[in-house]
Every structure is written in C-alpha cells, then in structure tokens.
Amino acid sequence: MSPLSNEASLDTISRMLDELSEPRIVITEHFEILHANQAYRAAYGAEAPGRHCYEVSHGYQRPCDEEGESCPLRMTLASGQPERVLHIHRTAHGDEHVDVELMPLADISGHRHLFIEKMKPLQLASSQAAADKMVGRSAVFRRMLLLAQRAAPSRAAVLLIGESGTGKEGLAHAIHDSGGAAQRPFIAVDCASLSETLLESELFGYEKGAFTGANQRKQGLVEAAHGGTLFLDEIGDLPLSQQVKLLRLLESGSFRRVGGINSIPASFRLIAATHRNLAAMVEAGSFRADLYYRLAVFPIRLPPLRERREDIPLLAASLLERVAPGRRLQLEPAALQWLLQQPFNGNIRELRNLLERASLLSDGDVIALENLRADEWNSTPPATPAMQDFHCGLLPLEQLESRYLQWAVEHSGLSRQQLASALQLTERTLYRRLAGRQKKAPAA
Ligand SMILES: Nc1ncnc2c1ncn2[C@@H]1O[C@H](COP(=O)(O)OP(=O)(O)OP(=O)(O)O)[C@@H](O)[C@H]1O
Structure with a gap:
C-alpha cells in the first residue's frame, strides 16, 4: 500500500500541524518531507517539502546515523514506538539544540507509513558561544541535556551528581528556568557551609524568642522557596541528624519553624546536588537510604570536562565573553592546544579561573600560551x-x-x-x- 493512499488524512494532519507554533513535519519512511508547517518553514527554510529531513535540518547528504548521529526515524522503525533524541539543527537563528520527537502514524490497515517529527528548540543550553547560558555540543553533554529537558517540566525531585565545577548549580538554574515555575523563586542552600544548628534555623526559620538573639520571627529558606525551587547543594555533607529533618519535610510536605508549634505546608520543587557517591554512603551508613530514594527520583550525571574535551573551544570562547566582556579575546592556536591537554581536575570552574587570569595578563586581544601558563613559570626556579x-x-x-x-x-x-x-x-x-x-x- 502506498504511503499516500490515505490522502485525506494527510491533508487533515497537515492542516492541524499548520495551527501549531512549534516546527512540525510529516515525513515518509524514506526521509522525504511531505509537509512542513509554517513554524518549520520559518526556522528551516521555505524549500523544505520534497527534500530529505537530514538535508534540511543538518545539511547532511546522508541520514543522521550515517553521519555519527542518532536517527529517530530508524529508531522508530525498529521499535514501532515514538522516539526522542537531542540534535543540533541548522536554523535561521544559527545552530540550536533541538529536542526531536518522532511519532509513527498508523494508517487504516494499521501499517506505519508516515511519521510526524516534532521539534522543540531547547532553552536549557546553547550550542554556540554564549555568555549567559550553559554551552556544549558533545554527545555526553547532549545526553545530560536531554535528561534535564525531560525532568524540567515535571515536579519530580532531581539529583545532580558530578565533580566539583562541572556545572551542577548552573544546570539546577536551567532546569528551574525552563520548568513551569520559572517566575517563582530559586533558593540555593549550601548544606556544606552551614553548621547543624544553623542549617535548621536557615531552612525552617524561627519564631521570636526561640533562642537567645531571636528577637523576631524569621522566615526560612523552605518558606522562601514556596511555589519555586529549593536547591540543596552538597547534600552529601548534610549530617545524619539533619537528614532526618529533611526527610520529615519531604514526607509530610510541611515543617515547623524552630521554636514554633504550628505545622506550615511547604510546596517547592526539590533539586539536590552532590559530588559524593551517595549510594556508597548509604552502604556505609553515613547517608539515610530512605532520604536517598526520595532525592534520587531523577538522577542526572554531569560529565567531567575530561570526558567532553571537544567542548573546550566553545566553553573557552563563552567564558572569555563572561570574564572579559567586550574585549573579544581570542586564544592563539598554541594556547588552545595547551588547554585541550590539561587534566582539568577542577573542571569548568578551573577553566574559567585560568582564562580570567590569562585575560588580565594579556594586553591585546589575543591570549598567548604564556598568559595561560603563568603559574608554571612563576613557580619555576629562576636560574638553572x-x-x-x-x-x-x-x-x-x-x-x-x-x-x-x-x-x-x-x-x-x-x-x-x-x-x-x-x-x-x-x-x-x-x-x-x-x-x-x-x-x-x-x-x-
Ligand atoms: N556548560 C557550561 N557552559 C558554560 N559555563 C559553564 C558550564 N558549566 C559550568 N559552567 C561555569 O563553570 C563554573 C562552575 O559551575 P557551577 O558552580 O555550576 O559548578 P558546580 O558543579 O555547582 O560546582 P561545585 O560542586 O563546586 O559547587 C561557573 O562559572 C559556571 O558558570
């Protein structure tokens, strides 16, 4: 049976897609675009119908999986299910991260002949240099983004796991900003920097007279996060005595101010982060298993920089815009080569610090190798x-x-x-x- 045997339903579907503000196309199993809605034509070009999807979205001559990318059409053909991937598309706004979802359409006899491809540009991050966003293009970064994109619209508790400086706080912000409560508060709490007693009064607030010096009632951070996001950074550093209090809050959905008797309802989206192996801590008895399962509903691992070295040039360009706005600093080739070979145990934060110092040492608009390596030469004995x-x-x-x-x-x-x-x-x-x-x- 020809894919177009059901012309009437293709027309109906096309008309429905034209009403939508996000790009949609109808494609055949041979990658041919049969219909592109107005939003798609505006983003990808008016000439789309009749061409191949991989050609229009990527500029490829062959299907994506032959170019080293995942191909949602082939995945759907294999599974018979809708499939979702994160691609970098060439659009009128330049290269963009796009959440691509492919859905098979059943025809009258139940065979799959046509597919709707749904495209949603990602607000979470940028695939081009940007001073105000998370940036990256590598496959590991995109895998992480796709998870974050899935978690963002829900209220599920997210646990961000990654070494120091990998961007956990940045990702928590991005999830908050692209979720449903972007206009509501984002409240960050560093569990490692607060003492046991301070943590409780900071989180839950206190009533007047609760302790010496409590001269008036104070709202806690849980209350301040109402309707928004509570970000608990370094959750692995929370002492056992405080873990039980956090667990009570999450289980009951309410809390009491220090020195208070009334139970106050709490409503927030929880994002926690840690560089520790919480599962191992549970095994060792230093982290409560029940709290761990509450926090780790949706775990997302942030890759260390050494696993995404191909992102270093893009990250460096973005960080230079951040640390030296308006100077349009560039790295000389030897400097970039040197950066690509560093271990970066401190991850993106270390890269940022290195570039900030180098930008101060450079007088022109080029960062030279010696500007980056200043520390090594500083600590070298002067005369040999x-x-x-x-x-x-x-x-x-x-x-x-x-x-x-x-x-x-x-x-x-x-x-x-x-x-x-x-x-x-x-x-x-x-x-x-x-x-x-x-x-x-x-x-x-
Ligand atoms: N993908 C990214 N693109 C651009 N900048 C990034 C990215 N990820 C992290 N950064 C930058 O790296 C620095 C460290 O990021 P962040 O504070 O979010 O890391 P972290 O994992 O929370 O660190 P820690 O565990 O030490 O608190 C920040 O300056 C942040 O802006």
Missing part, C-alpha cells in the same frame, strides 16, 4: 645551569637549543606531549631533537 648559559657568552645555536631542551624536559614539569605543544613542535619532532641531543652528548 642551562638558563645561565644566556649570561655567560655566546653559544652555537644548535648547542643552545640542545641545552634548552634538556632544561625544559627536566624543569617544565610537563609531559612530553604538553611540552611539544608548548614549544610549538610536533611530539615526533621533539622526540627526534631529544634523540639527536642524546646521540651527540657523549662527544660534547
């Missing part, structure tokens, strides 16, 4: 035998290079790969020159 050669007469250049390389290997503290990049040599050339030096050494 090789460096003193500069002050004790002229040397043949070849000998000077040879001594300099020896000095760099011994004192820079860099791996061979990092050193080669810092010297703007390929690793192979560095090895060759070092080997040449060693061969000549006995005769020297």
Whole structure:
C-alpha cells in the first residue's frame, strides 16, 4: 500500500500541524518531507517539502546515523514506538539544540507509513558561544541535556551528581528556568557551609524568642522557596541528624519553624546536588537510604570536562565573553592546544579561573600560551645551569637549543606531549631533537 493512499488524512494532519507554533513535519519512511508547517518553514527554510529531513535540518547528504548521529526515524522503525533524541539543527537563528520527537502514524490497515517529527528548540543550553547560558555540543553533554529537558517540566525531585565545577548549580538554574515555575523563586542552600544548628534555623526559620538573639520571627529558606525551587547543594555533607529533618519535610510536605508549634505546608520543587557517591554512603551508613530514594527520583550525571574535551573551544570562547566582556579575546592556536591537554581536575570552574587570569595578563586581544601558563613559570626556579648559559657568552645555536631542551624536559614539569605543544613542535619532532641531543652528548 502506498504511503499516500490515505490522502485525506494527510491533508487533515497537515492542516492541524499548520495551527501549531512549534516546527512540525510529516515525513515518509524514506526521509522525504511531505509537509512542513509554517513554524518549520520559518526556522528551516521555505524549500523544505520534497527534500530529505537530514538535508534540511543538518545539511547532511546522508541520514543522521550515517553521519555519527542518532536517527529517530530508524529508531522508530525498529521499535514501532515514538522516539526522542537531542540534535543540533541548522536554523535561521544559527545552530540550536533541538529536542526531536518522532511519532509513527498508523494508517487504516494499521501499517506505519508516515511519521510526524516534532521539534522543540531547547532553552536549557546553547550550542554556540554564549555568555549567559550553559554551552556544549558533545554527545555526553547532549545526553545530560536531554535528561534535564525531560525532568524540567515535571515536579519530580532531581539529583545532580558530578565533580566539583562541572556545572551542577548552573544546570539546577536551567532546569528551574525552563520548568513551569520559572517566575517563582530559586533558593540555593549550601548544606556544606552551614553548621547543624544553623542549617535548621536557615531552612525552617524561627519564631521570636526561640533562642537567645531571636528577637523576631524569621522566615526560612523552605518558606522562601514556596511555589519555586529549593536547591540543596552538597547534600552529601548534610549530617545524619539533619537528614532526618529533611526527610520529615519531604514526607509530610510541611515543617515547623524552630521554636514554633504550628505545622506550615511547604510546596517547592526539590533539586539536590552532590559530588559524593551517595549510594556508597548509604552502604556505609553515613547517608539515610530512605532520604536517598526520595532525592534520587531523577538522577542526572554531569560529565567531567575530561570526558567532553571537544567542548573546550566553545566553553573557552563563552567564558572569555563572561570574564572579559567586550574585549573579544581570542586564544592563539598554541594556547588552545595547551588547554585541550590539561587534566582539568577542577573542571569548568578551573577553566574559567585560568582564562580570567590569562585575560588580565594579556594586553591585546589575543591570549598567548604564556598568559595561560603563568603559574608554571612563576613557580619555576629562576636560574638553572642551562638558563645561565644566556649570561655567560655566546653559544652555537644548535648547542643552545640542545641545552634548552634538556632544561625544559627536566624543569617544565610537563609531559612530553604538553611540552611539544608548548614549544610549538610536533611530539615526533621533539622526540627526534631529544634523540639527536642524546646521540651527540657523549662527544660534547
Ligand atoms: N556548560 C557550561 N557552559 C558554560 N559555563 C559553564 C558550564 N558549566 C559550568 N559552567 C561555569 O563553570 C563554573 C562552575 O559551575 P557551577 O558552580 O555550576 O559548578 P558546580 O558543579 O555547582 O560546582 P561545585 O560542586 O563546586 O559547587 C561557573 O562559572 C559556571 O558558570
């Protein structure tokens, strides 16, 4: 049976899609666009009908899965179910993260011939340099975004798990901003920085006279978050004695101010974050299992920067806009190469700090390698035998290079790969020159 045998229903569906403000297309199982609604044509171009979806949305010549992307059509054909993926599409506004959902349409005889593709541009993050948003394009970053996108409209408790500096607080904000309560308060509580007694009065507030110094009633953070989001950062640092109080709040949906007798209803969306392994803490008895299951309804792991190195150029451009607005700073190629090789145990925060310092050290509009590596050279002993050669007469250049390389290997503290990049040599050339030096050494 031809996919178009049911012309009347295609017309009806097309008319329905034209009423919608978000981009929608109807495609065949051979990727051909049969109908594109007005919103799609405005975002992707008027010439869409008759062309292939992968061509219009991505500029590809072949289906997405042959270009290293997931293909929702092939996934739907295999599963018979609607499928959802996160793609980066070429739109009139530039490259955008788009939540793509593909739904099979059953025809009269129950076969699947046509599919509706629904596209929702993501507000959570940007795939282009942006000073005010989370940015990233890597597959691991997109997997994380898709989870966040699914969690955002619900009120389910979200647990963000990731090393320090991976962007947990930023993601919590983004989830809040793209959820249904964006206009309501976002209240962040750092569980690690508050003492046991302070935490309780900060969270629940207190009544006048509850303790010495409580001269008037004070609203707590739970009350301040009413209708919005309560973000509990470093939840793994919450002492056991406070865990039970938090559990009571989550189970009963109410709390009492310190020194108060009335139970006050609480209504907030909970997002918690930790760099600790809470499941292991539960095993070890330092975190309550019942609280863990309440918090981890929807866990999202944030990848460390070393797992998404391909995002470093985009992150660096965005962070430079943030730390030095208006200066249009660029990284010289050697500086970017060097950044790509750093371990970044402190993740994006470390990258940001490095760029901020480098921006202060750079006078022009280019960040040079030495601006980034200032710390290493600062801590290097000022004079070594090789460096003193500069002050004790002229040397043949070849000998000077040879001594300099020896000095760099011994004192820079860099791996061979990092050193080669810092010297703007390929690793192979560095090895060759070092080997040449060693061969000549006995005769020297
Ligand atoms: N995807 C991203 N794009 C741009 N900037 C980011 C991104 N993720 C994090 N950052 C920046 O990195 C820094 C650290 O982020 P954030 O404070 O959210 O991390 P964190 O995981 O909450 O850290 P900690 O656990 O130490 O509190 C911030 O300056 C933030 O703006």
